[in-house]
Amino acid sequence: MGITERKEREKTERRRAILNCARELILVQGIERVSMDDIARRAELSKATLYLYFTGKEEIFNEICEDAARSFMESFLPFLQNGITGVEALKCFWNGYVDQFGNSDEIIIIFRVRNHFYPGQPFVSLQKQSKSSHVDSILEVMKNIINQCKDEGVFDPNLDSEMATRLLLSMFSISVDNAARMPTGIKKTTMLLEEMKKTFQVVLNGFAKEGFDRSCLNILDMQ
16 A cells, blocks of 8 residues: 555544544534534544544534434335335334434434534425435435325325425424433333334324325334
């Protein structure tokens, strides 16, 4: 390996180490309290050195959010096989969400960073001003699933798909934010996940087309 290649590898590894330190701080302190000074101390770097790798904490936060959103999409998309119904796709989305929530902190990272970028608008902004292409992908996939459910006669054909997407993901955002404030041993309990399922269930039932058998939307049985 030449000198140039080695330097590039070292730079990439240092950037990754900085991102990991910032990620840990976000989970422990909350994103609003994390400063460049905090990140530099955790990474054992001078603040001047930190700025050689990132222009500021906004760039760091966005890259962390992008990584987390990419992780979610990688775990979720393989389940979206051709030919599945909209309801089956909702099940896949829910199971992917629960798996990420229960087994990693990526969901918490996504929502915390997203709330930081869009204060007062939990997680979702469907305008093309996003800082994260992978978060945009999550929004687009959910909107497509909602449209599929409308086309298949499951959801009200007059349902505003963008509004429904905002409502669903904002609901997730609130649940995650509340859970993130709890001790680790509590926030991932079966009881909390069941409570989140019930909330999701109420929202889906509200989307259903008049006369549609809502028992078909029973995500409490979606394992």
